[in-house]
Amino acid sequence: xxxxxxxxxxxxxxxxxxxxxxxxxxxxxxxxxxxxxxxxxxxxxxxxxxxxxxxxxxxxxxxxxxxxxxxxxxxxxxxxxxxxxxxxxxxxxxxxxxxxxxxxxxxxxxxxxxxxxxxxxxxxxxxxxxxxxxxxxxxxxxxxxxxxxxxxxxxxxxxxxxxxxxxxxxxxxxxxxxxxxxxxxxxxxxxxxxxxxxxxxxxxxxxxxxxxxxxxxxxxxxxxxxxxxxxxxxxxxxxxxxxxxxxxxxxxxxxxxxxxxxxxxxxxxxxxxxxxxxxxxxxxxxxxxxxxxxxxxxxxxxxxxxxxxxxxxxxxxxxxxxxxxxx
Amino acid sequence: xxxxxxxxxxxxxxxxxxxxxxxxxxxxxxxxxxxxxxxxxxxxxxxxxxxxxxxxxxxxxxxxxxxxxxxxxxxxxxxxxxxxxxxxxxxxxxxxxxxxxxxxxxxxxxxxxxxxxxxxxxxxxxxxxxxxxxxxxxxxxxxxxxxxxxxxxxxxxxxxxxxxxxxxxxxxxxxxxxxxxxxxxxxxxxxxxxxxxxxxxxxxxxxxxxxxxxxxxxxxxxxxxxxxxxxxxxxxxxxxxxxxxxxxxxxxxxxxxxxxxxxxxxxxxxxxxxxxxxxxxxxxxxxxxxxxxxxxxxxxxxxxxxxxxxxxxxxxxxxxxxxxxxxxxxxxxxxxxxxxxxxxxxxxxxxxxxxxxxxxxxxxxxxxxxxxxxxxxxxxxxxxxxxxxxxxxxxxxxxxxxxxxxxxxxxxxxxxxxxxxxxxxxxxxxxxxxxxxxxxxxxxxxxxxxxxxxxxxxxxxxxxxxxxxxxxxxxxxxxxxxxxxxxxxxxxxxxxxxxxxxx
Numbered sequence: 001x002x003x004x005x006x007x008x009x010x011x012x013x014x015x016x017x018x019x020x021x022x023x024x025x026x027x028x029x030x031x032x033x034x035x036x037x038x039x040x041x042x043x044x045x046x047x048x049x050x051x052x053x054x055x056x057x058x059x060x061x062x063x064x065x066x067x068x069x070x071x072x073x074x075x076x077x078x079x080x081x082x083x084x085x086x087x088x089x090x091x092x093x094x095x096x097x098x099x100x101x102x103x104x105x106x107x108x109x110x111x112x113x114x115x116x117x118x119x120x121x122x123x124x125x126x127x128x129x130x131x132x133x134x135x136x137x138x139x140x141x142x143x144x145x146x147x148x149x150x151x152x153x154x155x156x157x158x159x160x161x162x163x164x165x166x167x168x169x170x171x172x173x174x175x176x177x178x179x180x181x182x183x184x185x186x187x188x189x190x191x192x193x194x195x196x197x198x199x200x201x202x203x204x205x206x207x208x209x210x211x212x213x214x215x216x217x218x219x220x221x222x223x224x225x226x227x228x229x230x231x232x233x234x235x236x237x238x239x240x241x242x243x244x245x246x247x248x249x250x251x252x253x254x255x256x257x258x259x260x261x262x263x264x265x266x267x268x269x270x271x272x273x274x275x276x277x278x279x280x281x282x283x284x285x286x287x288x289x290x291x292x293x294x295x296x297x298x299x300x301x302x303x304x305x306x307x308x309x310x311x312x313x314x315x316x317x318x319x320x321x322x323x324x325x326x327x
Numbered sequence: 328x329x330x331x332x333x334x335x336x337x338x339x340x341x342x343x344x345x346x347x348x349x350x351x352x353x354x355x356x357x358x359x360x361x362x363x364x365x366x367x368x369x370x371x372x373x374x375x376x377x378x379x380x381x382x383x384x385x386x387x388x389x390x391x392x393x394x395x396x397x398x399x400x401x402x403x404x405x406x407x408x409x410x411x412x413x414x415x416x417x418x419x420x421x422x423x424x425x426x427x428x429x430x431x432x433x434x435x436x437x438x439x440x441x442x443x444x445x446x447x448x449x450x451x452x453x454x455x456x457x458x459x460x461x462x463x464x465x466x467x468x469x470x471x472x473x474x475x476x477x478x479x480x481x482x483x484x485x486x487x488x489x490x491x492x493x494x495x496x497x498x499x500x501x502x503x504x505x506x507x508x509x510x511x512x513x514x515x516x517x518x519x520x521x522x523x524x525x526x527x528x529x530x531x532x533x534x535x536x537x538x539x540x541x542x543x544x545x546x547x548x549x550x551x552x553x554x555x556x557x558x559x560x561x562x563x564x565x566x567x568x569x570x571x572x573x574x575x576x577x578x579x580x581x582x583x584x585x586x587x588x589x590x591x592x593x594x595x596x597x598x599x600x601x602x603x604x605x606x607x608x609x610x611x612x613x614x615x616x617x618x619x620x621x622x623x624x625x626x627x628x629x630x631x632x633x634x635x636x637x638x639x640x641x642x643x644x645x646x647x648x649x650x651x652x653x654x655x656x657x658x659x660x661x662x663x664x665x666x667x668x669x670x671x672x673x674x675x676x677x678x679x680x681x682x683x684x685x686x687x688x689x690x691x692x693x694x695x696x697x698x699x700x701x702x703x704x705x706x707x708x709x710x711x712x713x714x715x716x717x718x719x720x721x722x723x724x725x726x727x728x729x730x731x732x733x734x735x736x737x738x739x740x741x742x743x744x745x746x747x748x749x750x751x752x753x754x755x756x757x758x759x760x761x762x763x764x765x766x767x768x769x770x771x772x773x774x775x776x777x778x779x780x781x782x783x784x785x786x787x788x789x790x791x792x793x794x795x796x797x798x799x800x801x802x803x804x805x806x807x808x809x810x811x812x813x814x815x816x817x818x819x820x821x822x823x824x825x826x827x828x829x830x
Contacts, residue, residue: 192702194693201690205679211638211670212690212745213662271681 015265018320019280026284030291037294044173048166050286051179052238052250054279057257058186059230061278062223064261065190066203067270068123068130070224073231073257074250075141076115080108080232081245082145085154093156101161109232115141116228120221145247155244165240175237182233187275195222204271259310260285285309337401339364339498339529340385346392347380354380355391358555360548362498365527367520369534369544369561372573373764374734377553378533382500386419387412400497416497420487422506428476432469433458436489461489464526465519481512488519492528499523500531505539506762509624510790510829517543535765536791537566549573566793574766580793583776584800584816587616592650593784594753596635599644604630605808608644612753612784617775619795619816620788621828622805628788629671631805632755635786636668637661649752662691667746669739671758671788677742678730685712685726687741692748715744719774736767743774754778757788772798792825804828 031038056073063070087104088096115137122133167174190196198219202209210216239245264281266273285306292302340362347355355377362368370378383389387407391397397404399415407415426435433451434441436458441449458471467485475483484504491499501520505513520530520543534540540547541561549556549572556572571577590613599608605627612618620628633639635646637655646653648664655661658668670676678687689696689708696707712726719740723733730741739759746754756775760768775798779785789795795802795816802814804827814824 188702194697194701194703197686197690197693197703201679201682201686204681205675208676208679209690211658211668211676213659214690214693215657215659271679 013274013277014320015274015277016280018316019264019277019284023280023284023287026287026291030287030294033291034294037291042290042294046286046290047173047176048241049290050282051173051175052234052241053253053256053260053286054179054282055182055230055234055237056250056253057260057278057282058182058275059227059234060257061186061261061266061273061275062190062199063130063134063227064258064266064268065270065273066199066220066223067206068220068223069134070116070119070227071131071134071254072115072119072138072141073227073234074254075138075145075247076112076228076231077235077238078145078245078247078249079115079141080112080235081239081249082148082154082247083108083111083232084236084239085157085245088157089154094158096158098160101158105236108236109229112232112235113225113229116231117221117225119228120224123224124217124220142247149245149247151247153244153246157239157243161240161243165237165243175241178233178237182230183275183279186230189226190275195219199223200271256285256306259306263310263313337364338362338398339366339400341396341398342385343396345381345384345395345397347377347384347389348392353553355384356553358550358553360385360555361558362529362531364497365524365529366546367524367530367532367544369532369540369547370550371534371537371540371547371569372550372556373766375552376550376573378550379502380553381550382419382502382531382533385412386417386500413494416495417500418491418494418496418498419500420484420491420502420504422503424483424487426475426483426487426490429474431472431474432478432486433471435475435486436461436493438490439494457493458489461492464492464522465489466522467519479512481508481516484508484516485519488523492523496528498529498531500533502533503535504532505534505536511623513539535762537569537765538793541566541569551575570765576766580797582797582816587613587800590614590616593648594635594786595645595647595650597645599631599634599641599646601630601634601639601641603808604634604639605805608810610803610810612786614782614784615779616801617779617785617787617799619799619802620786620805621790621792621795621802623828624790626805627808628790628805629757630808632668632757632786632788635661635753635755636666638668662749662751665750665752666755667691667749667751667753668755669742669746669757669759671761673735673738673742673762678738680731681729683727684721684723684730684733684741685709687730688712688715688726688744688748691745695748711748715741715748718747719744720770734764734767735762736764736770739763739771740774743771747778751783753784753786755786755788758790759787760789760791760794768794792828793821796821796824 036042056077059073060070084104084107087107088100091097091100119133119137122128123130164174169177190199198209198214198216201214202216202219206216238250242249260281261273261278262268263285264273264278266278288305288309289302292305293299338361340360343359345355345358345360346353358377358381360381370381372378380389384391387409390406397407427438433454437454440457441454455471462469465485465488469482469485475486488499504516508516517539523530532540532544541564544561546558547561547564547569548558549569551573567580592611592613594612596608596610600606608631610618620631622628630639634641637658637660648666653664655664674680685708689711692711693703696703696711698704698707715721716723716726721737721740721744723737730738733741759775760771763771775785775787787795787799799816802816802824803810804812804814812827
């Protein structure tokens with residue numbers, strides 16, 4: 001047992017083991033509490049709900065590891081969605097083909113990356129605080145988006161989009177595949193690339209990183225550019241799922257992405273955080289929300305449970321640090 | 328708590344049979360300590376010898392093991408709490424000073440009378456009066472309304488001392504008070520300490536800088552591995568003898584300079600100027616040569632080092648490396664050209680303390696350890712780290728441990744390993760042994776010599792004159808932004824050199 005734990009610990013880290021344990025606990029708990037929980041239908045619906053929040057959370061992750069923040073994620077996603085919608089409408093709305101969708105997606109990702117790059121440049125070269133910069137960007141994009149859409153819904157997209165938003169490949173929901181692909185990409189980016197390495201170093205001590213020859217300004221610019229591009233991916237997924245775009249859609253997800261990052265063990269001071277525990281944290285949040293929903297609890301109650309849950313995790317972490325487990 | 332009516336002959340502190348065990352390890356083993364009233368006493372020993380533990384027992388932070396005898400101003404106490412210790416007049420000024428950087432000088436000095444108790448309005452008049460009185464006792468004037476973070480470290484230290492005086496301290500412990508002070512500031516601090524002593528306040532000095540220890544203290548208590556080595560009068564004590572007592576080893580200090588004028592030049596600097604920092608600098612460093620750059624802080628040494636490392640741009644003049652002129656736009660250019668820079672501020676700039684030893688070591692060579700796919704190669708990274716650990720004999724637990732878990736000497740070896748991985752031709756060492764134990768310094772010097780032996784050109788910047796005297800081939804003395812003298816250590820005594828630098 002002890003040897004197994006040590007091996008697991010080395011491979012995954014105590015953080016991941018703890019989260020897996022907790023996930024199993026809530027899975028078993030809800031399965032016992034309601035027969036509807038452990039069903040294909042429930043897991044199917046969870047698999048469709050998770051990706052939007054998941055992709056946005058990954059867009060928040062890298063800025064937080066770098067010691068910053070990106071408050072504009074939801075509105076970047078919205079504006080990217082608008083870009084795609086505009087392209088589709090230019091090509092005939094419901095008549096638009098797959099080429100228009102591809103072109104629109106590329107443009108959307110470009111718009112997201114551009115919004116991110118603007119924030120990154122200001123943060124890196126002017127030295128303004130990321131919270132203020134991204135807050136300004138958030139307000140700017142919200143105003144811009146509401147101005148362009150007059151606050152209404154944009155819809156009338158080609159029917160084949162539902163095969164993305166609601167379709168399956170090999171029995172796996174397409175949004176989930178997109179999310180897992182992005183998570184894998186982000187994992188490799190953070191753990192294996194020079195950029196990822198620099199994110200951690202500069203996140204801990206940007207001046208010392210600069211002294212060691214890391215191009216910290218370029219690094220910061222890239223962090224927010226990538227974050228913006230990822231928001232755009234979330235915006236595209238949202239468009240295909242709801243078959244419409246509305247500025248402000250997904251607004252409530254902003255703080256949940258922060259919650260998911262911290263639940264996944266990301267250091268709020270910067271310098272530490274990994275993709276795998278954050279993904280586990282996301283799954284736990286989704287399971288809690290769906291499970292409570294099945295039990296007949298109010299949607300607002302499940303939000304309250306999320307909050308309590310985060311406080312509980314912080315207390316547990318404190319206990320674990322004070323009284324290390326001896327196995 | 329009355330301490331009245333005690334004869335002045337009773338020592339301020341007398342401790343005997345002090346032991347402290349942490350998790351089975353004896354941090355202190357039957358140590359005794361005595362401090363006279365108004366005495367300036369030095370507590371010496373390497374990191375981990377038990378100095379801090381002893382101070383924490385005296386100030387009530389830790390409780391000693393049973394059997395301890397503790398007399399405070401003649402009063403036998405079996406245990407003290409931190410509050411009792413404060414009431415007895417014991418104050419500690421830790422190296423980080425524990426001041427409030429956003430508050431004013433006056434507020435900091437009077438802080439202890441402001442804090443605690445029932446909420447009440449702050450009487451700024453009273454605060455000013457108290458602060459002024461405390462500073463007057465030290466013979467110092469400071470702007471009472473200046474925010475602390477606008478003051479240099481040396482003045483903050485004075486504020487910390489004044490704060491201790493306001494709470495009627497009769498014994499003040501000072502932890503490494505001079506570590507970041509210039510020589511002139513150190514002299515001023517030592518004057519303040521003498522003033523305190525004359526006023527009957529005992530001062531216990533904890534310092535790595537043995538020269539000033541011997542200058543200021545009347546007695547020195549030496550600890551090693553938690554045991555008392557002895558108590559010695561500083562009269563007749565030498566630095567090398569004290570080092571031996573602290574480390575239990577002998578170091579033969581001899582001038583190691585050699586003539587390198589026949590070797591090819593690696594760095595050639597001519598007429599280099601930068602307004603406000605340095606002026607008309609000319610220097611050559613040859614392959615295998617260690618050149619010392621000394622002078623007081625503010626003489627422009629570190630500023631020159633920054634320019635050579637590409638962090639700042641000169642106004643005029645040229646820098647050549649291996650005969651090639653360099654136009655450095657950033658330190659990345661300097662690193663690519665083969666220049667490494669060991670910062671004087673290891674905590675904030677030299678290393679990223681919370682990150683792993685391994686990551687710190689490869690930080691400057693990310694391109695080198697990346698494979699053809701552009702990803703960092705785990706194998707190449709491990710090879711680089713292992714090579715650094717073995718070639719510099721770094722003592723560590725796991726390479727994945729945070730670098731902050733290492734001792735100062737081993738941390739400095741990690742910094743060196745980081746730069747050696749870049750395969751530099753010129754290494755700039757800025758105050759390479761700051762915060763490094765006396766015993767571990769020798770190891771750093773040996774490494775420097777070995778690297779020079781492999782053909783590296785080394786510029787050693789230091790304000791510790793003996794450091795450059797014993798460990799370089801040639802010494803350049805800077806003052807007021809200019810190089811004012813070139814000195815051959817073989818033709819001058821250490822005392823003469825010290826006089827030249829500090830005069």
